[in-house]
Amino acid sequence: MNPLKTAIANQQTALSEFQSKRLLSAVGIPVTQETLVQSAKEAVAAAKFIGYPVVLKACSWQLMHKSEQGCIELNLTSARQVQDAYDRICEKITLPLEGILVQEMVAGQRELMVGLSKNSQFGVSVMLGFGGIMAEVIKDTVFRVAPFDRVEALDMIQDLKSNPMLAAFRGQQGADLAAICRTLIAVGQLGLTEDAIAEIDINPLIISPDGSIKAVDALIILQRKDSL
Structure with missing residues (x-):
């Protein structure tokens, strides 16, 4: 059964990590x-x-x-x-x-975070930033209103102040930018097509030494019934 439908049927206010990643995987986002x-x-x-x-x-x-x-x-x-x-x-x-x-256990020194939020003024907004323990200190994040295409997703990546870290780095291969773009686009589409979703938080999205990415933790928050 669709994990989102299961969560709604069970009157949950959020999806568990397992449910969240099953839903993300279903739209093509790499997960553990x-x-x-x-x-x-x-x-x-x-x-x-x-x-x-x-x-x-x-x-x-x-x-x-x-x-x-x-x-x-x-x-x-x-x-x-x-x-x-x-x-x-x-x-x-x-x-x-x-x-x-x-x-x-996913190895990788570089971590991203991807998020989604909804509000009445901007609609569905997707966030990309550097994650990990320094995320709150660095505060390097960018936002785009969904839907958007690969060109705009690449612009998001380039707009990060720390984007040089996504290139070949200390013996590690450059991050798979195409996979990051697909993830950003998929998160935006999920927020647009599923009214029940209020927020998505993927943190961390780890970049392995070979450049591949995987969502290691994820949380999907559901809309309150009175806001649907």
Whole structure:
């Protein structure tokens, strides 16, 4: 079933990370390989299938700030570490969970963030910026009103003050600009075609050393019923 329709049917105010990334993947946005599991045994099996290292995350549409609540375990390299991490997460979280997300560990020193918002004055607006721990300090972001084409998406990239970091950088290949453009356009189209979506937040969108990109975390907020 469509994750957006499922969320609406369940009267959720947001999509979980797993639901959000399923929806993004459906419109062609690259996301992490991941599996939603319900037990430590399933987590170990999923980690073996995905390949180490992996990340474990608590998954719930009510859980919007996972890192602040200590429910993310990074760089797990063995079955024992996965099992212990699963148990620790379950002990910390008291709200209902959709499950535990077992996710590939994506390497990359360069991080972007992509967002979408809606308002009565500007309509659907797409944001691109540099993400990661320095995002709030650098504050390097650009905006465009959707819909727009590849030329305008490229303009967004060029308008970033830090855009030289997207070229070949310290032995890493240049970022796949075409994939970034497709992601920006797809986010805008999703906001235009789905009235129920109020906001989209992809952060981080990691650029791997080979230049490919993947959405490592994502959140989709739904419109309040009284605003539809």
